[in-house]
Amino acid sequence: MNFADLTLIQDVARHGSFAAAARQRDVDPSSIGRIIAAIEEELGFRLFARTTRRMEVTEAGALYLSRIGPLCEELERAVDECRAMQVEPRGTLRISASATFGQRFIVPRLSAFREAYPAVSVEGIFSDSTIDLVSERVDLAIRLAPSINGDYVVSKLMDTRYSVVAAPGYLRQAAPLERPEDLALHRAILFPYRDYRSRWTFRDADGTVTEQNVEGDLILSPAGAIRDAALAGLGPALLPDWLISNDVDKGALQTCIAGWDVTATTFDTAAWLIYPSRSFLPAKVRAMIEFLRGSMGQGAHRETPQTPKP
Template sequence: MNLNDLTLIQDVARLGSFAAVARQRDVDPSSIGRVVAGIETELGLRLFSRTTRRMELTEAGALYLTRITPLTEELERAREDALAIQTEPRGTLRISASATFGQRVIVPRLADFRTLFPEVAVEGIFSDTIIDLVADRIDLAVRLAPEIAGDYVVSKLMDTRYRVVAAPGYLETAPPLLRPRDLANHRALLFPFREYRSRWLFRDATGAVFDQPVTGDIVLSPAGAIRDAALARLGPALLPDWLIQGDLEAGRLRTCIAGWDVTATTFDTAAWLVFPSRSFVPGKVRAMIDFLKDARVA
């Protein structure tokens, strides 16, 4: 017995005949009778008695109907609420990102998001460790990588590029920093991954790639800490454009070694929106995806 069977019993009691219910549901009247008979057999009691004019509830049927009506109404409300969450932006959205991306890109935009979608609560899980979307009940993740592996739905949020930057106050007293080999004269600010702390890759206008060793005595994590150290005039740093664009525009940081592409791993990287399933994407997830894309975070 399912919800449809229970509401059918209510319809028969309300309309008084199998034929009326059949017309309302656009089915054959005999099918209504078969369903009712099957329900009565399953329950082991007679729900309706036939009079000359209409179907009437038996005493047992009336008692049964009285008890199931609040249940069916609650089930229908639960269904409607679940569908609303599925289609409308409401409920709690659990979003994951790296510590720095979450703090620098997502958090500053939450006020605008809340204004647009006041019925969506946000739980931000910002960490540089890889989080399992399913095990940790993550609705949406932002991952920074050349590509995303795994059985997920992936949509590119933006391309990411890296720059060598330093504070103007540092550059005023430091040796020139115009070409990749000039890094040999500087103590760089380093990220604690082997690819980032030992050499940086440069690509010139012809596409030739050069491997430039780097050294330094300050190793920091997450990337936001390296940015803060660069602002404090502690040395040159390799940082993503989404993190330092405002600093460059305000003159707090300057691009060094201009005219070269630079990276620590690969030149073609991106920020990706990742979520577990394409089927039945909740409205709250679709709202955040569209919001982040419209915000033009790059």
Template sequence: MNLNDLTLIQEIARLGSFAAVARQHGVDPSSIGRLVAGIETELGLRLFSRTTRRMELTEAGALYLARIAPLSEELERAREDARAMQSEPRGTLRLSASATFGQQFIVPRLAAFRAVYPEVGIEGVFSDTNIDLVAERIDLAIRLAPEVQGDYVVSKLMDTRYSVVAAPAYLAKSAPLLRPEDMQNHRAILFPFRDFRSRWLFRDAQGDITDQPVAGDIVLSPSGALRDAALAALGPALLPDWLINDDLAAGRLIHCLEGWEVTATTFDTAAWLVYPSRSYVPGKVRAMIDFLRSARDG
């Protein structure tokens, strides 16, 4: 028994014949009769008394319809509400990102998002652990990586680039930092991942790559903590552009090693939009994807 069955029974009771219902649905009356017979067999009771002129509800059928009418209406309202949620941005959006990306890129933009989509609530799950989207009921995740593995829908939000930066106060009192080999004269602020804390890769304008060892005695995570340490003039740090663009523009940090690209893993990295399924993407998810893309370009 499903909602369509309940609706069919109510239509027959209202119109009084299989033929009238069949005309509404554009089907043969005999198919309606077979559907009703199947429903009656499933229920174990006779819903209609058939005559040559009209169909009437049996006493049991009338009692049954009286009880299911409110349920049928509620199910229809629930279905319409669910469909509206698919098309209109509303409901609670569970959004996952790394701790620093969530705090630095997403949270400052939430006020603008809520101004446009006031009926969408946000649950931010900001963690440096790649959590299971399905198990944790995540609607949308932003992953920072060269690529994303897994049975998900993946779309690039933006390319990401890394730079070696330091505070003006640190550079004023330290040895020059103009070429990769100059790193040997500096104690870097390091991220705890193995590739980030042992050596950095530098690529010049000709495409030649230098594998430069780095060392330091301040190891921090998440990356927002490295940024704060760099701002405090504790040393040079390798940081992503989305985290430090404002600091560079304001002069709080200075881009070191001009003319060199730098990374700890690969030069091609990105922020990726990740969500569980391409089918029936809720309006709230589509709204956030479009908003993040516009925030990226703005």
């Protein structure tokens, strides 16, 4: 028994005959009779008493119709509401990102998003732990990585790059920090991941790559804590541009080792949008994707089916 069967029963009762219901549906009347007979066989009772001259709803059929009527109305209402969500942004959007990216980059944009889409509620899951999109019912995730592999839909939001930065006050009293090897004279603020806490890789304008060991007595996470420590003058730090660009523009942090690209992993890194499926993408998800792209000034993008690594 399915929703189509229930609505067919209602149509036959409403029109008073198989022929009238068939005309309304533009199908052969005999097919209606066969379907109703199969439904009655499944139910174990007659819905309609019919002769060659007339058809009437049975007592059991009338009781059954009275019970399924409200159910069908609720199902139709649910379908209408869900279809509307595919067209108009509404409902609750669950978005996931790392703790610092969510707090520093997404939260400041939520006021403008709420103003543009007042019918959408946002649940932000900002954590550095790996979150399964399906089991946690996450509509949209943002991951920072060189690449994303697997079966989810993945689309690049923006490229990211890193810089070595320090507070002006720290640099005034510390040893010079102009070349990668100068880091040997500094206690850096480190991230707990292996590569971040042991060595940083530099590339000069000619493409020459140099690895530099780094040491420090402060190992902090998330990245926002490292930024705060750098602002406090506790040492140089390797931080992403999306986190420290405003601080650099205001002069609260200064870029060190200028003219060199720098990374702890790979030079080609990005922020990726990830969502479970391209099919029937809800309007609320599409709205957030377009909003983020617009607010970050990104251009065209390409979607590919992939899955994030754990």
